[in-house]
Amino acid sequence: PAFDLVIRNARAVTASDIFDCDIAVKDGRIVQLGQGLDGGAREIDAAGRHVTPGGVDAHCHLDQPEPPPVRMADDFDTGTRSAACGGTTTVIPFALQHKGQTLRAAIADYHQRAEGKAHVDYAFHLIVSDPTPAVLEEELPALIREGYTSFKIYMTYDSLKLDDGQILDVLAVAREHGAMAMIHAENADCIEWLSKRLEAAGRTAPRWHAHARPMLVEREATHRAIALSELVDVPILIVHVSGAEAVEQIRWARAHGLNVFAETCPQYLFLSAEDLGIDDSYEGAKCVCSPPPRDKRNQQVIWNGLADGLFTVFSSDHAPYSFDGSEGKKPGGEEVGFRHIPNGIPGIETRMALLWSEGVMAGRITPQKFVELTSTNPAKAYGLHPRKGSLAVGADADLVVWDEREFVLSNGQLHHNVDYTPYEGMHLTAWPGITLARGEVVWDGRDFTGQRGAGRFLHCGMPTLMPRRRG
Numbered sequence: 001p002a003f004d005l006v007i008r009n010a011r012a013v014t015a016s017d018i019f020d021c022d023i024a025v026k027d028g029r030i031v032q033l034g035q036g037l038d039g040g041a042r043e044i045d046a047a048g049r050h051v052t053p054g055g056v057d058a059h060c061h062l063d064q065p066e067p068p069p070v071r072m073a074d075d076f077d078t079g080t081r082s083a084a085c086g087g088t089t090t091v092i093p094f095a096l097q098h099k100g101q102t103l104r105a106a107i108a109d110y111h112q113r114a115e116g117k118a119h120v121d122y123a124f125h126l127i128v129s130d131p132t133p134a135v136l137e138e139e140l141p142a143l144i145r146e147g148y149t150s151f152k153i154y155m156t157y158d159s160l161k162l163d164d165g166q167i168l169d170v171l172a173v174a175r176e177h178g179a180m181a182m183i184h185a186e187n188a189d190c191i192e193w194l195s196k197r198l199e200a201a202g203r204t205a206p207r208w209h210a211h212a213r214p215m216l217v218e219r220e221a222t223h224r225a226i227a228l229s230e231l232v233d234v235p236i237l238i239v240h241v242s243g244a245e246a247v248e249q250i251r252w253a254r255a256h257g258l259n260v261f262a263e264t265c266p267q268y269l270f271l272s273a274e275d276l277g278i279d280d281s282y283e284g285a286k287c288v289c290s291p292p293p294r295d296k297r298n299q300q301v302i303w304n305g306l307a308d309g310l311f312t313v314f315s316s317d318h319a320p321y322s323f324d325g326s327e328g329k330k331p332g333g334e335e336v337g338f339r340h341i342p343n344g345i346p347g348i349e350t351r352m353a354l355l356w357s358e359g360v361m362a363g364r365i366t367p368q369k370f371v372e373l374t375s376t377n378p379a380k381a382y383g384l385h386p387r388k389g390s391l392a393v394g395a396d397a398d399l400v401v402w403d404e405r406e407f408v409l410s411n412g413q414l415h416h417n418v419d420y421t422p423y424e425g426m427h428l429t430a431w432p433g434i435t436l437a438r439g440e441v442v443w444d445g446r447d448f449t450g451q452r453g454a455g456r457f458l459h460c461g462m463p464t465l466m467p468r469r470r471g
């Protein structure tokens with residue numbers, strides 16, 4: 001046979017087009033798009049269903065070591081299995097540098113964690129927490145050349161945060177070497193001050209997490225991040241934007257011609273501060289993440305930003321901690337004060353279907369916009385395009401055939417290793433019917449069919465969201 005696989009009667013969706021075609025695959029790549037393609041060793045009849053590029057989840061946390069007893073529930077095995085079953089075929093988790101650690105040591109550690117375990121292709125963002133002269137002058141430039149072309153920096157969390165001077169230093173490296181800097185924007189001192197007051201008043205239930213991190217702490221830090229990037233004259237990408245006041249800062253930056261990109265996540269569309277609890281119940285710990293979910297009005301602002309181009313990337317920020325047991329939301333088996341609840345929620349498997357259901361099916365965004373946000377743009381932002389994030393001849397055959405059907409979501413259907421989903425009981429109208437990773441079926445609509453270790457490490461090229469600076 002001429003091809004390994006032909007997907008017939010696809011309603012193909014790209015970031016710009018929708019067209020009916022057959023898709024021929026050979027050696028893991030798309031080799032032909034056309035009508036009436038014949039000669040596949042294997043055939044799949046898409047029967048007019050939408051076929052999109054596989055998801056690129058550019059913000060997820062897998063197997064990051066934590067101070068005991070806390071432990072992330074997903075490693076590269078369960079995390080990428082869950083991704084595949086939810087239509088995501090490329091993940092970009094983080095390699096986190098601890099203070100005092102070299103970047104090389106951090107990268108080596110995470111490669112070991114991923115090696116032989118991943119079911120889908122993966123790259124790494126660095127988390128730079130200790131920008132020593134050796135990191136700034138030697139390690140970072142060398143690693144950027146070797147295919148680690150993006151890094152995250154934090155303005156909050158004691159163990160990770162950089163001060164403004166350090167942020168300027170790191171941004172200057174991003175500028176000089178063309179890397180993409182991702183920024184977690186929350187004002188650490190405001191959070192600390194508020195948290196202490198809440199604690200002193202005995203307000204320690206999960207719901208007070210949202211009061212310790214109000215919108216203004218995100219607004220201020222977002223503004224400051226924009227100013228720092230303007231000073232250095234370098235693009236940045238603000239991650240997990242939660243609501244209106246941060247969006248306003250980003251709109252302001254764009255209106256002034258600055259290359260400020262933004263990411264948002266499902267939790268800011270589908271959860272609100274009330275999910276952290278309306279009383280002192282500990283259930284709310286399930287939805288503790290930073291920034292915290294806001295309210296209905298802010299959710300609408302996020303939807304508007306997805307539809308109108310304010311947001312470039314839609315990621316999960318999957319940060320997997322189980323609820324019961326002693327390793328997750330109840331460290332040591334105890335219900336702890338909000339400051340000690342591990343931050344983050346699971347969502348690597350639900351990201352795509354939530355946005356297809358409530359975005360595309362509900363008429364809030366076009367199918368093309370869906371592809372742009374979940375796949376094409378993240379691939380461009382982090383130097384993986386056009387091999388990833390595109391449905392075109394020559395691209396990897398990472399594809400999703402969509403099933404449009406109504407069902408009620410429950411954690412039992414999911415393949416992560418977390419014991420809950422924040423979206424339990426949600427009515428969805430679509431789910432990936434088939435996921436293909438480099439031409440192999442990894443999810444057939446009922447079962448995970450991938451292979452441990454089949455996922456390969458991807459060296460990232462330079463970001464291609466904006467033209468390269470010359471000279």
Ligand code: URP
Nearest residue numbers: 184289290317319343344
């Ligand atoms: O609460 C969150 N988002 N946890 C994950 C770490 C991060 O800041 O993205």
Ligand code: ZN
Nearest residue numbers: 049050361404
């Ligand atoms: Zn449809």
Ligand code: ZN
Nearest residue numbers: 184239240290
């Ligand atoms: Zn963050």
Ligand code: ZN
Nearest residue numbers: 059061317319
């Ligand atoms: Zn994160």
